Every structure is written in structure tokens, then in C-alpha cells.
Amino acid sequence: MAKSRLFEAFVSSAGKASQKHAAATAAAAAKASNNQAGGGNPTAKLATGKKTVVPPRSTSWPPRAASKPKTTAGVSSEVLSRLKQVASKNSNSKASFRPVADNPAGDISEVISSILHGIIDISKSSSSQVPNDRVIVNNILDKPWFSNTSRTCTSQWKKEISRQRKQKYLFKNTESRHFTKLMIMCANKLGNESTLEFFSKLGRKTGVKEYNVLIKLCIEKARSNTDEEDSLDQIHKAYQLFLSMKERGFQIEEESFGPFLLYLVDMKMTQEFQMFSEFFIDENPRSYSRIGYYEMLLWIRVGNEKKIQELCNSAGVDSSRDNISLAESYLLAFCESDRKKELLQLLEVVDVRKVSSLKYVASIFKSLGRFQLETFSEKFLLELKTTGTGDEKISSLIYDYAISIPNLVAEEVVSKFITLHQRLKMSPSIASYHKLITLCCNSSKVHAALDIADKMCQSGLNVSIESFQPIIHACERSCEFDMVHPIYSMMRQHNLKPNGDTFKSLISLCTKMKDYEGAYRLLIDAEEVGEMPTVIMYNAIMAGYFREKKKHRALMVLKQMEDAGVKPDSETFSYLISNCDCKEDIVKYYEKLRLAGVFSTKHVYMALINAYAKLGNFDMAKQVVLDNEVPVKHRIEIKSALIMALSSNGQLSDALNVYDEIKQAGCSPEPKAVISLIEHLQTEDELDRLHLLLKELDDSSNWFDGCSRVILYCVQHNYVDDAIDLLKQLKEKDRKSAYMVIDQMFSQIWKTDPTNIETGIELVRAIKEELDLHISRTSLDFLLSTCVKAKDSQCAKLIWAEYEAAGLPYNVLSLLRFERCLKSTHNFLSIKSFVKSCTWTFKHTDLICFPVSLPLYFQTILIESGALLVCHD
Template identity: 55%
Template sequence: MPAKKLASLFASTVAKTSNSFQNASPRHDISIAKRSLNPVHVADSPTPPAGTPSKTSPGVSLQVLALLKKSSSTNTKEAVAPDKESAIEVASAISSILCGDHDKAMTAPHSSRDSTSGMPFKNILDFPWFSNGSQTCTTQLKKTLSRERKQKYIFKNVESRRFLELMKKCADKLGTESTLEFFEKLGRETGVKEYNSLIKICIDKAGCCSKEEDSLVYINKVHGLFLSMIEKGMPIEEESYGPLLNYMIDKKLMQGFQMFIELFKNEIPDCPRIGYYEMFFWIRVGDEKKIKELLDLVKVGNFEDKYPFIENYLLAFCRSGSDRKKDLLQFLEIIDMGKISSPKCIVSVFRSLGTLQLEDLAEKYFFELDTPGLWKEDISSFICEYVTSLPYLVVEDVISKFINTHQKLGIVASIASYEKLISFCCSSNKVCSALDIVDQMYKSGLCVPIEVLSPILHSCEHGGQLEMVHPIYLVMRQHNLKPTEDTLKRIICLYLKMKDFEGAYNVITDVQEMNEMPTTAMYNAIMAGYFREKNNHRALMVLKQMEHANLKPDSETYSYLIANCECEEDIVKYCEQMHHSEVEFTKYIYMALVNAYAKFGNFEMAKQIILNKEVPVNYLNEIKGVLMSALASNGQIHDALGIYAEIKRSGANIEPKAAICLIEHLQTDGELDRLLQLLEELKDSNSWFDGCSRVLLYCIQYNLTSTALELLKKLKEKDVSSANLIIPPMFNQIFKTPTNLKSGFELLQAVKELGLHPSRTCLDFLLSACVKAENSQMAWLVWSEYEIAGLAYNALTFIRMYQALLASKEFAAAKELVKRIPREDRHVQYLIDACETTYCNGS
């Protein structure tokens, strides 16, 4: 539908509905708002006039959308979140989120004047939220209660992402005090979880402040929140005070820490857990007097009653590491390990003993605890914690130490401790050692669970040791481990990543021999493998094999089929099959539909998929991200940015893959601010490194050296190896854009000042750029950098410098330099001759 017609229809619908609010009963006003403010369904849109150009026939588009409507499992509503520019708009956002049917949010208009009773949102805190109508009979009472239930705002899960976002929006724009007032208007008491959310928000904001006086503003708000909790009689637990005290310990804020400690001690006297934070703070700041005072307190009176405090003080010393080794040893002398009630405390002790390499003391405690009624069942786990904490030991030595210690004590290692040891091996990328442990478990007579293979398979997949799938599968078969569906699918996927389709099919054959039934998920993995290899014929053969095995395709099957369709008619065919088979339309199906239509250039239909109101709202932003990537990849940057703005207006974050795709294709001059904004969207380290590298190259391309250096500095702070990896591509970009040669040399000096070390490749790119720019003066500067970096001149370096001199018409200097070039290799002589032919003809 043309944009103007759609806008007109939407405007008329809203106009009609606004009048309905005046006359509608309170019982129905919210449902009217939901129907009227939803995006216009495609089925309700006028049919385009004949002759309108289209990538596909109207029948195809409408047919698919009709199938989507029929097959949708739930009726969900798309939420359009507000702009973040004012408290009025925040109120609008809150209303749009909370007015939904439980977890479903209705679409809210952007106007700040809209409200359910004609009241402006700026007065939302003064709005009479619940009616006090009188009831004259049972029927009227039921109607009134039903109406009030619809008006009430209900939080089903206060720990959900939506609730946290809501709390953050309120705290950002209204402040903590107004936020509390607002939630008190919601018809339920503000509880501990709400306070904890606000406390965490304030602490996060304090942590982002560069100046201490700015952070104290937020700490003062936290103090007010705790006072409010105390006034209301709420319990102050570690979930509330722990994040605050950890923040103050990290920042070493002595006055603030003492103030809060006194507050918590008054409200929760004799709380041993407070003692942990107090002791650790004084250890952190090195106040020996305070440390001695706390230790003296536990020595006074009945020593037995002080063990809860002793455990927490002991935890603080263990966390302090080797710096407090002497204090830890003295503390261990006065306590009885058998009287410690916390397994967490004992684990910390043995980790510290391992880190400090106190073997004799560790063995002493192992024997003490190896007593019935104490920690006998957990000794094996404690041994594992100890041996894996020993420094300077290779994995094989750790395993040997684990086995020998068990033999010395005469105890059998537990399955739990073996699993910890396997995870330790996998974290060190030692898959062979992990498999040896599985063999050891089997020889010990233990009933080995199939779950022990999960970290091993994960390590193979992420560590690139794909070939290890053969011994893993062999161990599983030899020890008759009963596999789960997930284990078998992961094994099949590893075979497929090696392009060993025969091995993958052998797994399915073995499953049948074990009197187990292959699953659709196993065949789906093989189908996906064939599609990755662009072998569509074999992929479709897998579908036939599933039919012979009496297995029905599921949503995952159809998502692969739709994403790899060879024509639009196939899309309709698969949608019809899904509808007849009553297969659920998952988010992966919607993503596949968007990608499939985008592949055929039918972006109008791809957009209609998103506009369809049957798409569940919780899928919407991910599917929009797929459309945004497709638009950007096909040069439709303007439309992609429109989708991006729409996602941001909804208050959501875009998917990392979509953000990187947009960064990759947003490479025109003047887009730096937008690229930096997209970079902020990337939260996990891997995607941020990828996005940062792309923005860095953009800065080099457009001679934005200062910004490039700022990004490189941030990259170095996060990961030095990643910073070193991006430096050669940066100088390659200088070579591609030789007009930036001067900036390139300045960049070289700045990179060195950052403590990074440009490689020979970087200097080679810079010297080659001098050749393209015919700049011998800069070439001599680069030439000297080889010597400064301690890099010997090789034949290729000489030839590049020779080219630079010839290109700059410095024939005398070139003649002297060519004498120094080693000519043992005939290819070198060929390159010299080629340079002379290129630059000396006509001289």
C-alpha cells in the first residue's frame, strides 16, 4: 500500500476512535484503543490499482499474509515505544507498556496529550486511577470489578526485562522519588524488588561518573532509598546492600562506607555477612588498626558463638590473595575447619591454599574433614578446587595431582569433581585430556552421565578442534553412554562443519541400531549443512528421507526451506504446507520470510511481513533487524536507517549482527556520528571489536585521525591483541587512500605512543603508499622507521624504496640504492627491470 494512503487510513482511524473514547464505557475503552492504534493489517488495506508495478503478483503477497494470519498461534500487539525527550513522553511509554493485556503492550500514539480519560499525561501522578463507584447489586458489582481489573496495571514478573526497562525509564526522567510515587499509584505496594532495581540503577550511574562529586549525587539517592525501606519496615538483605558495598570497596570510599556500615549494623545487628564486607574494605585500604579491632572482637567472650563472623572474615582474607598470606595463616591457626558451616567458605580456603601452594596445610585439612558427619562427601570436590588453583602446572600435572591426592587419602573421586576437572581441561582447550578423564571415570566404576560430554563438545566447536568429534563419538559408543537428542545433534553438527556428511548419516544409522528413533532436529542439521554448501538438491533429498523415517517437518525445517527458496512461488508453497500441517509460525519462520523476499528484491513484501499484526510483539525487533540488514546489504540505506530509528523509538536494542551490517554499508562521508552511535549498540566484546574495527577503517578512509586514535585507545584498553590485529588493515587503508599519506605517518607515531608495535607489514603498506603518491620525502621518513623498529631491510623493502625514488624522479638516489639490492633471486632482477621500464622510459 502506498505510504500516503496508509497514513491517511491510520489518521482517519485514530480520528474516529478519539470520539469513541468520549462515549465508551470504562470497561471497553482500553480494548477500543488497542484495536484502533494497532498497525493497519494488510488484509484491511485497499488493493493497489491495476497496472501498479510489483516484484511479485498481488496474489502471492496476499496469500502468504493470509496464511500468516490463519497460522498465528497468538494474537499479540505491536508496541511502539516513545521518544525519550521528556517526562511527558516517559509517561506515555509507561502507559503503552502497562495498558497491555498482561505481558502484551498496545501501540501508543506519540502525542503527549493522549490519555484514556482526556487527561494530559503530564498530570499522570495526580490522576485518580481507580474508580469508587457504588454497587447496588451483585451484577453491578461484577461489572465494576471487571472494569477496575481492566484499568489496573499488573506486574506479572517484576524481574522481567520489561519491568527493569520501565524502572530505568522512570528513574532516568522522573528521578527515584517520583518513580516511587508513581509506582505507589499502580495499585500495589512498592516492594523490596522495586527498591533493589532503583538502587542498582543509581549505583550503575554512579559508576559511569568521571568525577567523585557527581557520583556522590547518586550515592545520596541510594541513601534515601534505604531510609525509605527502613521507614516502611522492609527487610534489608544482601541483595540490597551487597552491590552498594562492593561499589564502595572498589572505589575505596571510606567516609561513605563507614556511614552505610553503621546504618546497616543498626538495622540488622549481629549480621555476619556485613562483617565480610567490613573486613574486606579495611584489607583493601590497608588499615591494620581496623583489621586488628575486628579480629579482637571475635576473640572476646564465647568463641564458639563467633563462628559465623569468623567464616565471613576468613572469606575476606581468602579473597585478598597472596598479599595477606601471613594474616590468613594466623587466622587459620585459631579456627577449627570442622566447625565451619559454609561450604562456600571451605571452598575459598582450599582455593587460597592452592594459589599459595600450601600443600602440607591442604592435606592436613583434607584429613581433618574426612570424618563421617562433617564434609566427607565433599572432600573430592574440595580436592578438585585445590588442585585446579595450583599455579604453574600444566593440565596433565593437575590431573595427576588430582588422582594422586585421592589415592593418598584413600577416597574415590566423585562424579561432580570429575565434571569440574573436565570443565577445567576444556577451558584450557585440552580436549584429549578431558576424554582421558572420561575413561578414568569409567574405569573407576562410576555410572558416567552423558552430560560430561557437553563441555567437551562445546570446546571442540569453539576451539576449532572439529576432528576431535571422532574420538568423542568413539568414547560414547565404547562406554555405552545413552545419548540425548541434543548431544547427538551437536555431534552431527561437528561432522557437518568438517563437511563429513557420511559421518553425520552414520550417527543416524547408529541411533537406529541403539533402538532409538532419529529426530527431526537431526535431519534438520544435515539439511542446513547441505544448504550451507549450496547443494539444494541434496538438501531437498533430506526432506524425502524424513518422510521415509515417518518424521514430520517442524518450524526449523521450514525456516531452512523458505530461506533457500529458488522462487517466490516456493515460499507460498511452503507456507501452505505449514498451514495444513498446523506448524507454528516461529520467529525464525518470519525471519526466513523476510530474508527470502529480500533475496528476490521484493522489499515491499518483506516490509508487509513486519506490518502484519499477527507477528508476536516479542519477535518484532529481531525480525526488524533482519529486514534492516537485508535493506542495507542491498543498498537501501535510507530505508534501513528508518527501520533502525523505529527500533530505537520502541526503546529496544538492535541485534549485533544487524548493527554490524549497517556499519559495514554506511560508508559515505559525514556518517561518523551515526557510526559511533551504532557502535554503542554493541554490548558483547566480540561484536564490539568487529564494529570498532570497521569504524576505525572508516575514520582512516576519511582522514579522521583523532577519532581513529580514540577508538584505538579504547580497543587497546579492552584487548591489546585485538588492537594489534587492526593496525595492519589501518595502514592498508592508507595505501588505498594515498592522499592521507601525511596523516598516515602521524598515525604511525601516535600508534607507537600508545605502546603498540606496528609490524613490518604496516611499514610496507606505508612505503607502498609513498610510491603511489610519488612522495620520496615521506618515503625516506618511512625508510628510517624500519631501522628504528629493528627490522632488517629485505629485497622487497629495497624494491619499494627504489620505486618511490624513481616515481619521484630522484634518479641519482635511485641509482645508488639499486646497488645495495641483493640479486641472488632472479625474480628480484625481474622486478628491478620492471621498475626501470615503468619509470625510466622517456626520462
């Protein structure tokens, strides 16, 4: 295996090579990184075109008693005219996409280059903005996408073969999320019409799934737009796509029109809904019953009670198949709302045994559970059972009913599930058992999940060992590590043979509860049942020893692996490298990794970064990222690890430089790296950057973490207005989290030196008046302690008044804090008058533990108030 530049740098560093050689190595690595990150910067003249909207032929909707829609006067074309005006207005500001006739391949090459390099946003740029001196781009389509050059390296040759195999179906796998991502990217750059033309140039046949991707993109943009005209423009683009589907002979099914109609329902666009529903029925008459589902959702959404009742009454007019399908659609709409009265009305009409899809039946049973209609549920279950519906499907419906009953904890859901099965004289299916186990595990009810697993094993079903995996993971999440023994005991009791992954998980639980004897016993048991101990099992034990800082025992595990003939893997070396105490050990283990032929994974590179950063060798930590063997797909993760290592070790300037490099490449760092930057950026005048970093966090949990840290920064540097603005955002998303952060804020004020009690007083006012939240005792205790620290008796009186306003009773600790604050001003008369003015309500049975420092007159007043005092040191 060829040695990487990183490995050469390690060897050079360990052998103390000349500075000239080290500089040359670093320069070569930097050059390789620049070559990889660089590339052409072509521009292209591209823009989207618009089609004129052709109004659909109008028909009446919905048909009530007939199987086909009747033809009546059409709906007014005002809606389409408005869409046309918006579309023409927007199209005037955009150039249309016209491939160059003489060199279509070259033009498409410019399109591909522009997309891949992210240079031009076609949807926002006009043709006049493109420079006249066009950058000459190599014809991408004339070049092979995959090189046929022979490789001497075996691993590289295998990668090449894999790429050639993928080439055969790269553009044929319509289910691929990679293709969907590429198509969305092209649509954002080129527009819908040009995207279809673009893929046709590549020989890609446009099908229904491609159209659905573009239609959903239009709907997402319409939802995100706050401007009404922009939203209408997206509706117009979606309609153009429907017209294009019609022209190409594609059938417009619910998968295509469903999301579109659902958007119109959410926006309460009744006129537009009627017009487009007519269009869809005209193109696909079979869809009118399913469109009835969306129409009922529309009238429920706008609250048109007259229309709702009219449709309900029409559902039972005759027993034709079309009318039954329409009634079924109305019923499903009521299942997703709180219309219990209408639901009961249609349940008398619809025969659940004739519902077209099991998915729809499941929706009905979920609504029965939500409304607690157990009589109906038992009736329908018996009807389904008598008509030959399989036990597995019925068991699944029972689960859907039980899980939907409101205000039931996991154990109560299990009890209801078992009871209904007993009434029907049937056994639960293994799939339903698995759902119950998952439910209990998600609720951290590990004991209940294990009881269900026991019942499942006793029922005689063909239970696999994977059924216990969610329980093991739940034990780890809830830190109930001691459950490993009853779990393993149950496996052995029911003669279930754990596989390698299960043994690894069990061993990991043992190490986390520091039961290494049990972990080694599991290794022996694995060998006895035919599962030879693997490297992942040994790694679990090694990781446990390293967590406890028992390095010598961890190295003993490495020796045991060698004796057992188990070869270490990249995870083993990542543990070893992460826990090195000197540079020589790092190089030694990395060299062993290379000699063993172990491929360096992202975990190895991250371990190298953290190890060198821990030793203060930041140049070598940066060198890791420049290694030419770092997988491209993991480069952002590895750079994010570098950001965390640098920021946590005080190298904020370098960490921000790496962050800027990632952003300039059009990528986003890992959330943990962003949070690390927010945590360590504590100098003044960094608020703007912190706000930008906070916008990087999309996931709610990460955003909460980052937001709380920015709020504490604002409190520390007295940015009260910014702290309140962020608290407002936090309150809107999670009120409970807002209260937690408020307590942290006042704790931050108490920790800050010098103290700024005025900031605390201003925050109390804003929280009460602007956020309409109450102040907790914890927050007031921190503020009162801050007054003691600042020796500010005036602010202490204001805080004491907040205790009274919040209805919080006095306690000894708050009394002592206030007394110390008044004592610091040497105003003993104020202390005595304050204590006497307080109303104390104690019973003779109330024991109050007080410190020896409590003044005697305090003790006297408390005893007179009825308290029994117990002194402690």
C-alpha cells in the same frame, strides 16, 4: 488456520494480481502495524519526594572481645548533615508525588500509561512542565488486564488460557526478572518512594526483596555518577530505604546492607562506613561479625596497616563464638586480597572445620591455591575428611584449590586434581569431573576433556549422556569436527545411549567435515537404539548440503523425510526458503508451510526477508515485517534482519529508515544489524552517524568489531584525528586488538585508490607519540608498498628509516619494494649507493629465495654479504 496478510500478499505476488489489490494489501498491513505500534500519549504530573534523614543511634564499632557492641560516644553527624543538604537541594528542583485523593485509580492509571509509553521521565521533569490541559486517560485499573472474549481459533484459545494462568502469580513471583525489570523502570521514572506507593496501589505487598532491588539501583546510580553530590544523593536515597525497612519491621540482613557497604569500601568512604555500620549493628546485632568482613576490606582498601594488624590481633583474644565468627570474617577478607602474611596468621586461629558455610570454605581453598600453600590445603582436607565431610564436598574443594594455582594450563590443573585425590585415597565426584570437562572445553583442549570423560566412565559413577554435550560443543567451536568419531565410539564403549539432541549434534559435526555417510549411519544407529530419527536430525543433514551449495541433495533429504513419515518443521522451511532461486519457489514453500499447519517462527520470517532481498524484491522483504502474525516479542529481531538484508544489498536509505523506526519506538536493534550498517555506510559525511551507531554496541566483542570498522572508515576518508581517538579507546580496553586494527589501517591505505601516503605518515607519528605503540613489520610493509604504488621515493625513505628505528631487520621483500620505489624515480645512483650503505649480516648457511626480477647488483651484494641465493620464478 486463518491466512495472514503476508500470505495473501505472497499468493497475490505469485499470481500476478492487479496493482490495485497489491496496494490495498500493503496499505492494510501498514495500517495494522501502525495500530500495533501506536497508542495513547498521556502525560502525568509525577515527581519524587524526599524524607528527612534521622541520624541513627550511635554505638561503638567494632566490639572486640565481647559478643555485643558497647555503647560509647556516637560518631559525628557531619556525614548525615551533608547528605541532608544534598537531598534537600535536589528535592527543591523536583515536585513531590501526591496521588489525587478523589480519583487515586485514575492517577495511578496515568502513572502506568506514562511508564508504558515512556513519555515522561519523572526524575527529571517538574510539575510546571506538565501541560494544564491534562490528557484524559482511561482508568487502566478498572479494566481487566486479560480479555475474557472467547476464541474460535484453537491456538489463540490456548494462548488465552496460558495468559489467565499467568495472571494468578504475575505479581507474586518476586524472583521473576520481569518483575525486577518493571520495578527498576518504575523507580527510574517515579523515584523509590513513589514506586513503593505505586505497587501498593496494585495490591503488591512490599517485602525485603523489593527493597533490595531499589537499594541496588541506588548503588548502581551512585557508581555511575561522576558528580560527588549526585552520588551522595543516591546514598541518601538508599539510607531512606533502610529507614523504611526499619519502620515496617523488616530485619536488615547482609543481602540488603552488603552491596551498600561494599560501595563505601570501593569509594574509600571511611567516615560514612563507620556511621552506617553502627546503624546496621544497632538494628541487627547479629550482623556485627559479618560487618567485620567489610571493615577489614575497607582498611585493606585504604592501606591502613595499623588498623589491619589491630583487628588481626583482636581475632585471637578469646574462643567465644562471636569472636570466632569475627575472625572468620577477617579471614575471608584476606582470601580476596593479596595479604598472605595476615592470611597465614588467621589460619592458625581459625578452625576450618568450624567455618559456618561451605561457600566460605571454598573461598579459603581458592586463596590457598592462589598462594600455593599446598601444605595447608592437605592439612585442612585431612581434617575435613576425618570429621565426616562428604567426599563430594571435599572433591569440590580440591577442584577450587587446583583451579586457583597460578600459571597452570588445563592439563596441569587436571594432574594436580588427580594427585590430591590419590593422596587422600578417594575418588573424584561426578560434579568435579564435570567442572574439569568444562575447564578443558573452555580452553579448547578437546582431547583432554575426552580423556577425563573416559576416566569418569571407568570410575563406575552414574554418568549421563549430557556429560558429553560440552565436549561436542567444544569440537564445533574449535572446528575439530573429526573428533566426532572417537566421541561416539567412547559412548558406545561405555554403553551410553545418546538421546535425540546428542544424535543431532553428532550428525551436525559429521556434515561439517563432509562425512555424509557417517551422518546417515548415525541416523540408522539412532533407530536401532530406539531413538527414532527426528526432524532436527534431517535438518542437520539438509543444512550441510545447503552450505555446500548442493541444492538437489538437500531436496533429496526432504524426500527422505517424507518417506520416513517425518514432518518438516519451521527450521526445515526456513532452510528451503533461504535457498530459493525464484519468487515462485518462495511462495510454494511458504504455502506448503501454511498447509502443513507449521507455525511461522522468527527464523521463517528472517528467511523470507533474506530470500526476497537476494532476489532484489525489497518491497516484499519489507512486507514481511508488516505481517500481522509476526510475534511481538520477535519483531525487533525480525526488523534487525531486514536492516541487515537491506544494507548488504545496497538499500542503505531504507535500512536506516527501519533503524530509525526501532529507535523511535524506544527499542534497540540487534548488534549484528548495527554492525551491518557500520560496515556498509561508506559514503562521506557519515562519521557522526557512525559514532552514534557505535554507542549502540554495549558488548565488548561487538564494540571491538564496530570500532575497527569505524576506524577503517576514518582512514579511508582521511579523518586522522578521529581514528586516533578511537584507537586510544581501543587500546585502553584491549591492547592486542589495537595492534590488529593498526595493521588493518595500513592495509586500508594501500587498498585505497588514489593512495594517500600522507595519511599513513601522520598515523605513524600519532601511533608512536600519542599512543606509545610500536609499528609492526606488517604495517611498514603495507606503507612501503603504498609508496611503490604512489611512486613517492621521499616517503619511502621515511618508511625505511622506521624499519631501522623499530629494530626490524631487512629482508628481500622490503628490499625489493624500496628498490622499485627508487627505480620509479629513475635515480639509479641512489639505488646503488643505498644498497652499498646497508649492512647485511648473513651466514653461509642462510638460504634466500629471490625472484628473477632481483637486479644483478643486488644479488652480488647479498652473496658478498654471506647469503646463499636460490632463484625462483
